[in-house]
Amino acid sequence: MNSGAWEKDYTRRGMLWSGVTHDLPDLPLRSRVLELGCGNGKTLCAMIQRGWDVTAIDFSSRAVALSRGVSGGASHGQVVVADARCLPFKNDSFDAVFAMHVIGHLHEADREQINSTLPYILKPGGILFFSDFSTDDFRFGKGDETEIATFRRGPGIITHYFTQEEVIDLFSKLTLVSISIHQWPMRVLGSTLVRSEIQATFTR
Numbered sequence: 603m604n605s606g607a608w609e610k611d612y613t614r615r616g617m618l619w620s621g622v623t624h625d626l627p628d629l630p631l632r633s634r635v636l637e638l639g640c641g642n643g644k645t646l647c648a649m650i651q652r653g654w655d656v657t658a659i660d661f662s663s664r665a666v667a668l669s670r671g672v673s674g675g676a677s678h679g680q681v682v683v684a685d686a687r688c689l690p691f692k693n694d695s696f697d698a699v700f701a702m703h704v705i706g707h708l709h710e711a712d713r714e715q716i717n718s719t720l721p722y723i724l725k726p727g728g729i730l731f732f733s734d735f736s737t738d739d740f741r742f743g744k745g746d747e748t749e750i751a752t753f754r755r756g757p758g759i760i761t762h763y764f765t766q767e768e769v770i771d772l773f774s775k776l777t778l779v780s781i782s783i784h785q786w787p788m789r790v791l792g793s794t795l796v797r798s799e800i801q802a803t804f805t806r
Contacts, residue, residue: 608620608677627731627803629654633697636723638686643669649700657696659684686720687712695724698729703799705772706734706762713762713772721775724806730776733802737763737790738785738798769802776804 603674631653640646646669649656656679660666669681682692686704703714737751742763745753752762766781781802787794
């Protein structure tokens with residue numbers, strides 16, 4: 603994972619992703635939640651509005667600054683610079699962890715490292731919500747392949763494209779609750795292309 607590439611991208615482009623996150627799961631009020639890779643705070647704002655006690659991390663200091671700006675200093679939300687590969691939290695800390703389009707930006711060894719630590723920061727019965735692009739996505743195969751099904755684009759950012767079986771294996775220390783493929787059309791230069799992501803839920 604190239605922190606310098608992300609830092610440059612956020613500095614150059616600012617708010618990389620726009621819109622509002624609507625499709626969050628139901629969790630009890632004041633659930634203690636961790637978001638991996640908060641980016642510009644798009645999902646963080648929606649989480650805080652649910653009344654959850656949210657900790658959001660990103661290894662890009664520029665992304666953290668953007669997230670802090672949009673969170674408005676909410677009392678139930680904190681944003682810190684931290685690396686998902688080396689989580690600075692005690693075991694049994696969170697009711698839920700959200701890993702939404704972040705683990706796919708890691709090389710294989712780093713993904714395996716997350717599997718060795720992430721399950722234990724969940725409380726017993728805690729939930730992991732995962733989403734990342736699948737090998738059916740129209741961008742699969744584009745760019746320089748750095749590892750199997752992993753491609754580097756322009757500024758040095760990598761994206762790995764998953765199969766459902768791979769996601770299940772990745773979180774083998776957790777119990778699978780559900781897994782599915784979500785697809786939607788995207789217009790690019792007059793053509794309709796298909797975005798495709800895997801959504802999965804695991805529990806400890």
